[in-house]
Structures are given as C-alpha cells and as structure tokens.
Amino acid sequence: MRKILVLNIFPTVFPPTSGGTLRYFHIYNELSHYYDITLLSQTNSKKGKVIKYSSSFREYKAERDPLYSQIRQKVHNAASGYELPLIMYLELANYPALYKKYFEKLYQTSDIIIHETPYLLNYDFHFNKDQKPRIYNSHNHDYSLAKQIWKDEKAREYLPRLYEAEQRLTSQADLIYATSAAEREEFIKDYRLDPQKIMLAPNGINPDEWLPRRKKPAGRPRALFIGADYPPNTQAVKFIIKQLADKCPDIDFIIAGGCCRPFQELKKNNVKLLGRVQHKKKLKLFAEADIAINPMFSGAGVNLKTLEFLSAGIPLFSTLCGVRGLELIDRKHYIHAEAEDFADKLNQFSSRHKFMEEIAVCGQKHINTHFSWKSIAKKIHNDIEEIFSV
Template sequence: MKKILVLNHFPTIWPPTSGGTLRYFYLYKELSHYFDITLLSQSHEHKGGLFQFSPTFREYKVQKDPQYNELTIDSHSRKSSYEIELIKHFELTKQPSSYRKHFKYFYEKSDLIIHESPYLLNYDVYLGLDQKPRIYNSHNHEYTLASQIWKNEYARKYLPALNKLEKKLVTYADLVFATSEAERDDFISVYRINPKKVKLAPNGIHPKPKVRYKKKKNSRPSAFFIGAEYPPNMEAAEFIIHHLAQKCPDIDFKIAGGCCTPFSNIRKANVTLLGRVPHNQKLRLFNEADIAVNPMFTGAGTNLKTLEFLSEGIPLFSTQHGVRGLNLIHSKHYIHADKEDFADKINRTVRDKKLLKYLSYQGQKYVYAKFSWSHIAKSIREEIQKLSF
C-alpha cells in the first residue's frame, strides 16, 4: 500500500465541526481505504503527538513551536488575528522549527506528498529535487481569498509572497485539486498552468437519511447559522445580528461557532449567540432549526456549511456566494437571497410549510447524490493512481 504524507497548518478535531476540519478528516479517512495516510498537522492549544485512527490512517500533531509565539509580526496584529496567524506559519518555515524536523522524518517513509495549502511549502525542501509526486489539495485558491478578505495593511504586504508561494506549488505539483469549476478556472488563468493537471475535489458530506424534528404548533420559527472564527463567517454573523434580526422580529435566530466571538456583548431579544458548541449540540441545533441562513458575501472554495445544512434536510436561504460552486437551483434546492432582499425572502416564505418541505427533500436528495465523501475519495484515488510512484 502506497504511503502518503499530508502537510497542514491546522490539526483535525474529533468530531470535526468546521469546514476545514470536516474536509481534512473525512476526505483522508475515506482515502485511507486505498492508501496508507499520515497527516502531519500543526497543533495549537490541543495535545500533540501521534493519534492512530485506523491501521492505515494516523495523524502526528506537532505542538506549537516556542518560536511561534516569539514572532513579532505587527503591533496591530490583535485586530486581525486571522491573517497574522497565517503569516506566522509562513515565517516559521524559514527557521529550524519542530515541524521541519518531523517533516524530514516522515518524508523518508512516504511515497507521495500532499500540501493542503501553500503556507507550509518551504518545509518541503526536496520539492523539485526528488522523484516523489506532489499534490496540492486546495481548500481555496488562497491568494484570491487573501486578496479579498485580508484587511490588515501590514498583512497585505505579504500578498505578493503568498502569490509566489502558491504559484510555485501549483507549478511543481503533479496534480492540483480544486473545490469547484470556478476555482479550477481561477488556478489555470492566474498561474497559467496546464489545465490537464487541475482536477475537481469538491467538499462533501456523509449521507445519513433521517426524520426531522417536529416542532410544536404555533411556535416561533427559528433560523440557524454556524461558522468558525473566520472573517467571511463573522461578516455573515454581523449581518444576521444587525440586519436580519431587526427586519425579521418574528424569527428567532441562533448563531453558533467561533464567529460569535466579536459579538459576545451584544444582546437582542430574537438572537441567541451560542459560541462554540460540541458535536452533539450542533446536531440538535440542526434538528430543531426551521430554516438555515447563509448570508455569505466573501470567501473562496465551496461552502461546507451549505452542504451540511442541505444534508440535514434544513431549508436553506443563501446568497449566491454561499452556494458558490455547487450548481444549486433557486426555489428547488434553496431560496436565493441578496443582501437587499434577504429579510423579505425569509418573512414571505418561512411559514410556507409546503415549500419548505419541498426544499428540504430536494436539497438533501441533491447533495446525497453529488457530494458524498466516499464518492469524492474514489475520484481522487483514480487520479492519484495515474501518477508514476
């Protein structure tokens, strides 16, 4: 069985709850049926060391290097921690860190190297010098995403370096996986690479048909949103709190995840900020929601929370950006809403039980057919097996 080493700047979490960790864990869990997989992750607050998930699937979490905290990037970094944290990962690759030592150890035992992002590329000192294939399994087109959402002026000075790093990765990679056709086209046009080596590996779900929770008659409709502490999610949470909640006074909005952090002191009668929630509570919230709202206005890749909402059979109201790359049909799989008419769309249709039931059925049916992790992993395996290694 061929051995694959996967490099990532964040670790898995069990059970995975947010977009990045969902993709990272479940995709490689499915691929471990065909290959021997080792994830080499950068751990933060979580315990480091080796975690064995199955005989062919494991993760080594490298605890945060002491040098990480010693890096001084910008005196205003606390105002923009998202991009500053990524820049720190990039800067640490230039130093003799713990992650570098662990990479060299696992590299010797591996037949193929996969990069989940460009930020750790400089650890791969053998890139272009050996015969081992490289794959870029992108979560996003990172340069395009950073150009959209990085606000810190100092951080934006790193954009040319990020562009150069990602260009190097896609140039040397034998395969590049993109999460949607739009992302695939973007990689090809921006970096002028051979279209034949850029394939699709969309985000996915685990199909699990279920009967949805039945609410009591005459109870107030509830709308749900969940998102990690990530700028596009925080922008969506702010829109819900300051716009939707005011214009939809008869709807109870529940928001979960790290995206709640900047708004912890806000109190509104029809908004409940839950913060980070355990997996079982997340499933209960899915079960109890009448609708899901996804007012995304920025971001790249495809939106995993959209797939989660639909797979759980929750009728979805979303901007086009929230369903990007999924080819969903308005009024069949979801209700399309723009910033200007989002509240009106909710108010007009939230009590239309027939329509909501139809959306629930069609949306769930669609994602089960198109976006199961097992189906995606089989497609990736077929592309990997075409490589010489």
C-alpha cells in the same frame, strides 16, 4: 499500500465540526481505505501528540515551535487576528522550525506528499528535487481569498509572498485539486496552468449522519447559522444581528460556532448565540431548525455549511456566494437572497411550510447524490493511481 504524508497548518478535531476540519478529516479518513495516511499538523499546544484514528490513518500534531515567540515579536505589528498565524507560518519557514524536523522524519517513509495549503510549501525542502509525487489539495485559491479578506495593510504586504508560494506549488505539483469549477478556472488563468492536471475535489458530506428532522414547526420559526471564527462568517453574524433580527421580529435566530465570539456582549431578544458546540449538539440543532440561513458575502471554495444544511434536509436561504460551486437552482433547491432582500425573503417564505419542505427535499437529493465524501475520495484515489501508471 502506498504511504501518503499530508501537510497542513491547522489540526483536525474528532469528530470534526466545522469548515476545514470537516474536509481535512473526512477526505483522508475515506482515502485511508486505499492508502496508509499520515497527517502532519501544527498546534498551539506546548506538547505534541500522535492520534491514531485507525490502523491506516493517524495524525501527528506538532507542538508549538520554540521559535514561536521570537517570530511573533517580529511580525506582531504586521498583522492581527486572522492573518497573524498565516503570516507566522510563512516566516517560520525561514528558520530551522520544529515542523521541518517532523516533516523530514515522516518524509523518509512516504511515497506521496500532499499539500493542503501553500503556506507550508517551504517546509518541504525536497520539493521539485525528488521523484515523489506532490499534490495540492486546495481548500481555496488561497492567494485570491487572502487578497479578498485580508484587511490589515501591513498584512497585505505579505500577499506577494503568498502568491509566489501558490504559483510555485501549482506550477510544479503533479496534481492539483480545486473545490469548484470556478476555482479551477481561476487557478488556470492566474497561474497559466495545464488544465489536464487540475481536477475537482469538492467539499462533501456524510448523508447518513443526520438525525430525523422535526417536520412541523413548534412555535416561532427557528433560523440556524453555524460557522467557525473566520472573517466571512463573522461578517454574516454581524448582518444577522444588525439587519435580519430587527427586520424579522417573528423569527428566532440561532447562531453556533466560533463565529459567535466577537458578539457575546450583544443582546437581541430573537438572537441566541451558542458559541462552539459539540458534535451531538450540532446534530440536534440541525434536527430542530426550521430553516437555515447562509448570508455569506465573501469567501472561496465550496461552502461546507451549505452542503450540511441541505444534506440534513433543512430549507435554505442563501446568497449566491454561499452556494458557489454547487449548481443549485433558486426556488428548486434553495431560496436565493442577497443583502438588500434577505429579510423580505425570510418574511415571505419562512411560513410557507409545504413549499419549504418541497425545496428541502430537492436540495437534499441533489447534495446527497453528488457530494458524498466516499465518492470524492474514490475519485481522488483513481486520479492518484493514474500518476503511477504513466
């Protein structure tokens, strides 16, 4: 069984509940049926640990680097909030970081190296110097995303370094995965890449994990949004609180996840902020929601919450940005709404229960047919084996 070492900034959690952790865990959990998989992740904890998910799937969670405080002092005026940890990893790569020691140890017994992000490229000091295949399993076009959502002007001074890292990774990797056809084309255009080495590995779902949904509304309609503490998600929550809640007084808005954090002091009678929720609670929320909303106005890659909402059979209202890369049809698979008419669409359609149920069934069938983690991992396995057959 070939051994794969996967490099990523953030650790997964079990069971995974949001965004990147869902992709990070489920793809490699499925691939562990074909390969021996080791994840190498970074944490903020003072102690590292190894978690064994199965006999062929484990994760090394490296402890916070001893140089962390020193490097943070150097860059603390250059970024804040979301951008800071990303810039920290770019900077730490210039030092004898602890993560490099973990990498070197695990590298020796690995056959394939997969990068989940360009931020850690310079920790792989054998890159383009050995015969081991390198794969970039992108969650996003990271440079394009950073250029779009990094707001701090000092932080934006690091964008050329990120561009250089992603350009080098995509140019010299043996295989690249994009989450959507649109991002695949962006990679080809921005980095002048050979289209034949860029494949699709969209985000996915486990169709069998959802609880049975409540078919008939019990009282006021409940609209669900869930998301991590991530700028596009907090932008969506602000829109829900400042715009939708007042314009849709007959709908209760349920918001879950780390995206609630900046808004805990705000009070609205028809908005409930739950904060982070455990997986069992998340499944219950999905079963009890009458509709799902996804007012995303920025971001990259395929939106995992869209996949989950639809796979669970919840009627979805979303912007085009929120359904990017999924080939969904308005009023067949979901209801399309943008900032200027989102409230109107909610008020118009949320009480049309039969129509909403028809849309939910079509959306669920489309997603569950084309976006299961098992089928995505099987395709990745076939692509990787092609590398070794040449």
